[in-house]
Amino acid sequence: xRDGSGVIQCVAVxxxxxxxxxxxxxxxxxxSSLIVRGKLRAEPRAHGGFELDVESxxxxxxxxxxxxxxxxxxxxxxxxxxxxRHLWLRSRRQNAVIHVRHEIIKxxxxxxxxxxxxxxxxxxxTPAACEGTSTLFEVDYFxxxxxxxxxxxxxxxxxxxxxxxxxxxxxxVFRAEKSKTRRHLTEFWMVEPELAFADLEDIxxxxxxxxxxxxxxxxxxxxxxxxxxxxxxxxxxxxxAPFHRISYDDxxxxxxxxxxxxxxxxxxxxxxxxxxxxxxxxxxxIDRYPSSVKAFYxxxxxxxxxxxMGVDFIATEGYGEIIGGGQRIHDYDLLLRRIQEHxxxxxxxxxxxxxxxxxxxxxxxxxxGVERFVAWMCGLEHIRETIAFPRMLYxxxx
RNA sequence: UCCUCAGUAGCUCAAUGGUAGAGCAUUCGGCUGUUAACCGAAGGGUUGUAGGUUCGAGUCCUACCUGAGGAGCCA
Numbered sequence: 444x445r446d447g448s449g450v451i452q453c454v455a456v457x458x459x460x461x462x463x464x465x466x467x468x469x470x471x472x473x474x475s476s477l478i479v480r481g482k483l484r485a486e487p488r489a490h491g492g493f494e495l496d497v498e499s500x501x502x503x504x505x506x507x508x509x510x511x512x513x514x515x516x517x518x519x520x521x522x523x524x525x526x527x528r529h530l531w532l533r534s535r536r537q538n539a540v541i542h543v544r545h546e547i548i549k550x551x552x553x554x555x556x557x558x559x560x561x562x563x564x565x566x567x568x569t570p571a572a573c574e575g576t577s578t579l580f581e582v583d584y585f586x587x588x589x590x591x592x593x594x595x596x597x598x599x600x601x602x603x604x605x606x607x608x609x610x611x612x613x614x615x616v617f618r619a620e621k622s623k624t625r626r627h628l629t630e631f632w633m634v635e636p637e638l639a640f641a642d643l644e645d646i647x648x649x650x651x652x653x654x655x656x657x658x659x660x661x662x663x664x665x666x667x668x669x670x671x672x673x674x675x676x677x678x679x680x681x682x683x684a685p686f687h688r689i690s691y692d693d694x695x696x697x698x699x700x701x702x703x704x705x706x707x708x709x710x711x712x713x714x715x716x717x718x719x720x721x722x723x724x725x726x727x728x729i730d731r732y733p734s735s736v737k738a739f740y741x742x743x744x745x746x747x748x749x750x751x752m753g754v755d756f757i758a759t760e761g762y763g764e765i766i767g768g769g770q771r772i773h774d775y776d777l778l779l780r781r782i783q784e785h786x787x788x789x790x791x792x793x794x795x796x797x798x799x800x801x802x803x804x805x806x807x808x809x810x811x812g813v814e815r816f817v818a819w820m821c822g823l824e825h826i827r828e829t830i831a832f833p834r835m836l837y838x839x840x841x
Numbered sequence: 842u843c844c845u846c847a848g849u850a851g852c853u854c855a856a857u858g859g860u861a862g863a864g865c866a867u868u869c870g871g872c873u874g875u876u877a878a879c880c881g882a883a884g885g886g887u888u889g890u891a892g893g894u895u896c897g898a899g900u901c902c903u904a905c906c907u908g909a910g911g912a913g914c915c916a
Contacts, residue, residue: 452876473866488874508867511851516877517865518853522908578914595916620914621842633916713912755916764916812916826916837908 444479444495447538452486453479453495460497467502474512474533476503525827529841532831539668540828543661544817548613550660551634551811554653555611560636563603565596565612570791578619580629592617595810598740598795600637601771604806605798611636623836624713625825626763628814630834637808643742643752643770646807647728650756650766651686653811654726658682661820674822678724678760687727691750694719694729710736717761730754730769739781742770742805754809762819768809775799 444453455468471477478501486494506512513523514530524531531537555562568582568590579591596612603610613634620627636653638645658679661669669676689697698705701718705711711719711729720727731750734743741751753769772778778799782789789796817829827833832841 454874486874488876490876511867513851513866515852515866520853520908522848523852525908616916618915622914623909624911624915627915631916710914713915767916810916815916 444477445533449491450535451491451493451495452489453481453497455497455500464500467505468497468500471502472506472508472511473515474530475505477501478503525833525838526841528832535671537828539671540817540821540823541831542668543665543672543821544813544829546661546665547657547817547820548632548813550657551653551813552613553660554656555634555636558609560609560611561603561607563600563607563610563612564614565593565599565603567593567614567617569593580617580619594618595633596635597637597808597810600635600808601795601798601806604637604639604808605802605804609636609638621836625827626713626815626818628826628830628833628835631826631830632813633810634813635808635810637806639804639806641770641807642805643730643754643807646768646770646809647688647730647754650728650754650768650809650811651684654686654756654766655682655684657816658820669821672821672823674820678822679820681724682759683725686725686756687723689727689729691729691732694727708733708735711755713763716757716763720757720759720761723759726759726765727757728754729757737769739785739787740771740778742772742807743777752807758815758819760819760822762815764812765815765819766809766811768807770805770807773799773803773805775803 444451455465457465460468479495479497480500481495481498484494484496485492512530513527514534532541552562568584569592570590579594582590582592584590593614594616596614596616600610600612603612611634614632615630616633617630618627619629636649638649641649662676662679666676669679692707694711695705695707698711698715698718703715703718705715710732719729730753731744731747732753732755734741734749734751737751737753741753744750744752751769753767755764756766757763758765772781775796779789779796782792782796814826814829817823818826821829823829827835
């Protein structure tokens with residue numbers, strides 16, 4: 444029997460039960476629902492060390508053998524399992540993944556809540572692109588108006604940081620890119636802290652602290668689930684401070700030495716991300732990317748205006764970028780120039796520019812993708828198992 | 842959007858261009874401190890769709906549909 448928190452073997456003894464009840468229990472089908480009462484007994488032969496001797500039972504709903512439970516203990520294909528995601532969630536592995544996800548989200552919130560951050564959630568309907576790069580989902584919004592599903596709460600986060608000092612937002616974001624890989628969803632959850640009076644080094648420190656805090660919590664509270672998932676926890680235990688810190692320049696040199704085709708000025712590809720961490724046991728922070736591959740709002744380096752004060756955290760074991768962020772431009776004139784250079788409509792950014800007119804301060808933040816983090820913690824092959832009902836390029840059901 | 846691969850029983854997969862099979866699941870019988878039980882039997886098929894080549898197509902060709910992996914882009 445399974446109740447969501449665990450599994451226990453129940454034993455019905457023929458001589459101890461009414462014949463009718465024993466027969467109905469004997470003929471039960473997989474995934475039928477029932478209420479059982481009985482005596483708990485230590486039993487070394489049983490999983491978990493305990494068994495329940497059935498004294499009474501009530502069958503709530505019996506699954507018909509004409510239409511048996513579709514998911515069997517044997518192998519199933521991905522397509523079949525995804526079509527039955529609403530049932531697949533009952534399995535031991537999926538149950539463990541979702542429990543780890545729950546723990547990660549709770550740990551993220553605990554970290555920020557206990558470090559002086561205020562949760563200020565940002566809108567999901569937004570008037571325009573946050574970064575001017577990604578493809579957005581368009582939504583009809585009354586009377587011929589169009590709005591878009593947010594791809595990031597960051598710009599609003601900058602406003603809340605100016606109002607509250609340290610804030611974070613935590614919600615779903617949407618990307619309409621036709622990405623078809625094991626790392627992409629069209630709808631996923633992202634946590635985005637934003638800090639006033641912060642520079643790139645502060646952002647790196649907070650990101651490192653957060654990652655370590657969350658890993659520590661998962662290892663502390665979810666050993667059982669990681670065991671079910673057959674996760675090699677030594678890989679997670681090896682993740683300690685300090686993370687590797689290298690510049691984009693050094694990353695390119697290292698990648699070229701390892702045979703990558705990358706040239707200075709190009710963004711890192713998926714294979715580059717895997718390549719750069721394959722000999723490391725803790726994440727690497729890569730900072731000071733060329734401004735041309737980063738969003739318009741990144742602060743340029745004081746000594747080298749062609750590079751941006753942004754940082755990406757690349758997880759170990761090929762799980763790729765889990766954090767992206769950095770220091771934002773706080774100067775009005777520079778920000779306006781960047782908006783124009785990126786051919787963005789300045790009038791759409793009036794409120795954002797206001798933040799640089801009224802008491803602007805150096806500030807920064809980052810975004811962390813929850814599902815990628817869950818995949819990393821659980822050691823999953825594919826991000827689709829990290830959320831109860833994944834939304835992907837070609838899947839919006841169940 | 843592009844590249845590669847796949848689509849056969851409820852599920853997972855076999856089948857040199859020559860009679861479509863197995864395991865699991867289901868049903869029946871047997872056996873059993875089992876825990877992916879085991880033994881025996883039965884039912885279960887328009888081989889993704891539409892064309893084409895051929896004496897003959899699950900197999901070869903074309904188009905389309907569906908799915909998977911990857912690229913680009915990103916978290």
